[in-house]
Amino acid sequence: MRTTVAALIRKDLRLELRSFESVPAMLMFSVSTFVLFHFGLDRGALDGDLAAGVLWVTLLLAAVLGMNRLFVAEQEQGGFDGFLMAPVDRTALFVAKALVLFGYLAAVELVAVPAFVVLLLAPGAGQALPELLAVLVLADAGIAVVGTLIGALGVQTRARDLIVPLIALPLLVPVVIAAAEASAPLFAVAGADPFPGRWLLVLALYDAVFGLLAYAVFDYLLEE
Amino acid sequence: MATATAGDSLPAVALDGVGRAYGERVALREVSFTLARGATVAVFGANGAGKTTLLRILAGLLRPHAGSARVLGAELPREAYRARGRIGLLGHDPMLYRDLTVRENLRFHGRLHGVDETRAETLVAQVGLAARADDPVRTLSRGMTQRAAICRAVLHAPELLLLDEPLANLDPGGAAAVAPLIGRAAGPARVLISHAAEQGLAEADDVLGLREGRVALWAPAAQVGLSDVRGLYA
Numbered sequence: 001m002r003t004t005v006a007a008l009i010r011k012d013l014r015l016e017l018r019s020f021e022s023v024p025a026m027l028m029f030s031v032s033t034f035v036l037f038h039f040g041l042d043r044g045a046l047d048g049d050l051a052a053g054v055l056w057v058t059l060l061l062a063a064v065l066g067m068n069r070l071f072v073a074e075q076e077q078g079g080f081d082g083f084l085m086a087p088v089d090r091t092a093l094f095v096a097k098a099l100v101l102f103g104y105l106a107a108v109e110l111v112a113v114p115a116f117v118v119l120l121l122a123p124g125a126g127q128a129l130p131e132l133l134a135v136l137v138l139a140d141a142g143i144a145v146v147g148t149l150i151g152a153l154g155v156q157t158r159a160r161d162l163i164v165p166l167i168a169l170p171l172l173v174p175v176v177i178a179a180a181e182a183s184a185p186l187f188a189v190a191g192a193d194p195f196p197g198r199w200l201l202v203l204a205l206y207d208a209v210f211g212l213l214a215y216a217v218f219d220y221l222l223e224e
Numbered sequence: 225m226a227t228a229t230a231g232d233s234l235p236a237v238a239l240d241g242v243g244r245a246y247g248e249r250v251a252l253r254e255v256s257f258t259l260a261r262g263a264t265v266a267v268f269g270a271n272g273a274g275k276t277t278l279l280r281i282l283a284g285l286l287r288p289h290a291g292s293a294r295v296l297g298a299e300l301p302r303e304a305y306r307a308r309g310r311i312g313l314l315g316h317d318p319m320l321y322r323d324l325t326v327r328e329n330l331r332f333h334g335r336l337h338g339v340d341e342t343r344a345e346t347l348v349a350q351v352g353l354a355a356r357a358d359d360p361v362r363t364l365s366r367g368m369t370q371r372a373a374i375c376r377a378v379l380h381a382p383e384l385l386l387l388d389e390p391l392a393n394l395d396p397g398g399a400a401a402v403a404p405l406i407g408r409a410a411g412p413a414r415v416l417i418s419h420a421a422e423q424g425l426a427e428a429d430d431v432l433g434l435r436e437g438r439v440a441l442w443a444p445a446a447q448v449g450l451s452d453v454r455g456l457y458a
Contacts, residue, residue: 007335011321011328018323018360078319081285082376086336087309223287 001095004088008096013103015073022069023104026062030112033058034119045122052183055116056139056176059109063143064165066104070097070151084222094148094218101151102144109136121187128186135186138203139179145207146171149214152221171210178202234297236261236384236413237282243290243437244277251277252437254291259430261383264414266428266445268421270457273434275417276315279386282415283313296383309337312382314390314406318373322362326353326372329361330379337380347375351401366393371402378405385410388417421453 016022037054038044046054074080083093113136147168154164182199237259244252252274259265269275280286282295284304292299298306313319320329330344348357351371361369370393377385390406391399404410408427418424425431431448433441433456440456441448 003335007332011324011332014328015321015323073321073323077321078315078317079321081283081313081315081317082319082333083336084285085283085308085311085313086333087305087338088336 001089001092004092005096005099008083008093009100012073012096012100016100016104021072022066023107025069026065026104026108027111029065030058030062030108031115033061034112034116038119044120046120047122047125047187047189049180049184051121051125051187052180054120055113055183055187056180058116059105059112059139060143060169060172060176062108062112063101063105063147064168066101066108067147067151067168068154068161068164070101070148071155075155080222090219090222091215093222094152094214097151098144098148098214101147102140105140105143106136109140122189125187125189132183132186134200135179135182135203138200138207139175141207142175142203142210143172145210145214146175149210149218149221152218156221174206175203178206234294235259236263236296237265237415238294239291240293241291242278242281242288242293244274244281244286244288250437252281252288252434255434255437255439256291257430257432257439257442259413259415261413262411263429264408264416264427265430265432266424267415267417267432267434268419268424268441268453268456269434272436273456274437275434276388277437278434279313279315279388279415279417282384283311283386284308285313307384309380310383311386312377312380312384312412313386314373314377315386315388318361318369319376320361320369320372323360325358325360326364326375327357329372330375333376333379339380343379344375347379347405348372350405351375352398367395367398370394371398374402374405378410381412383412385412385414387414389419390416391420391423421450425450425453 150164150168154160157163178199182196185194185196235258240256242252242255255278257265267275267278277286281288281293284300284307287301296307296310298304326348327344331341334341334344348354351374353368353371356364356368361372364372374390385406387406394402416424416427425445425448428445431441431443431445432439435456441452
């Protein structure tokens with residue numbers, strides 16, 4: 001399965017590098033949203049709960065753009081048929097796509113999080129980078145798993161752009177709550193508050209539950 | 225690459241009363257026929273007769289809603305996994321990523337099928353695409369895209385070839401170049417959809433005519449005349 005996953009990831013990254021359809025759109029959306037919040041809130045400096053909420057809602061909505069495009073090449077260019085006729089484990093497609101979406105989110109966050117710090121975060125807040133990285137990794141994993149599942153479901157419908165956010169956003173509410181709760185103390189102005197590790201556990205549990213669920217049902221989503 | 229299995233003595237295709245509907249619309253009704261290993265059946269029928277649905281059922285991409293379908297000894301859809309990697313499909317869609325080059329597409333499909341990269345190189349040279357192998361598929365003409373799609377369909381040396389108008393968009397030189405790969409001499413059993421009656425009859429051992437999803441003609445090709453085929457389109 002490792003060879004198949006590697007081949008699928010390599011193919012997806014090549015397609016993205018040639019078409020620039022997902023990551024630039026996700027990035028532009030994130031930065032534009034931060035600019036809108038900057039002016040819309042009429043505050044150049046957010047901290048605590050508000051800063052965490054703005055960051056995670058923005059990243060989640062940007063992720064929806066990536067979910068929408070995740071399976072488009074497979075659907076429009078015969079990739080599904082080619083894959084389904086090959087003697088490979090179908091779960092490889094789920095694993096590869098989830099890793100690709102995770103990679104897209106990480107690439108977006110490399111630019112979007114510093115942009116968030118510059119545009120919105122209060123001076124002195126956001127000092128605990130390792131903890132924030134842990135939150136980002138666990139939240140991205142959850143978004144990638146659920147996003148891949150919903151992306152595969154949505155691409156087979158005519159109303160993909162509508163279906164994906166309608167299903168994905170409610171399913172990802174726990175991720176936003178846990179990620180925002182875990183990040184809020186890190187964005188406190190008077191130095192980082194004690195890090196609520198239990199929210200990391202919630203994220204890890206969410207990732208494990210939805211990872212197993214996706215593993216179990218993904219095969220059926222590929223059926224006609 | 226395709227490997228020998230216990231079902232090798234069975235026919236390449238054995239359909240018995242196969243039916244398929246899309247919602248209320250019935251696309252195939254009670255289609256039955258048998259195709260021996262290495263033999264070719266030409267499928268004729270007007271647009272909407274059910275030819276593409278038949279091909280996708282045989283490819284394991286659509287479930288039959290009625291009847292029994294066996295492909296390369298595997299009962300569909302229950303044992304579809306046994307036929308995977310042993311069927312080559314050349315449909316209307318080339319099944320190639322437009323932003324990847326021909327070589328990248330073939331290497332990708334080769335990895336899915338566990339095929340050595342040299343096989344792709346050989347095929348590309350054979351169909352006269354070597355000079356364009358590093359061009360993105362979206363920059364190729366239709367004929368060249370069809371040649372690349374043929375390479376993709378036969379990359380894993382399938383035991384059953386499902387061909388939907390395989391010579392569409394090919395010039396005479398292109399048709400001659402792909403003949404050793406998908407023609408009668410290529411070896412695998414073939415289900416060949418064609419609208420070119422003369423050509424289809426010359427290529428086939430048996431003829432299947434479909435009209436509104438039903439079998440309207442089933443006979444050895446030698447006993448079928450051009451008028452019989454044309455009658456399917458009337």
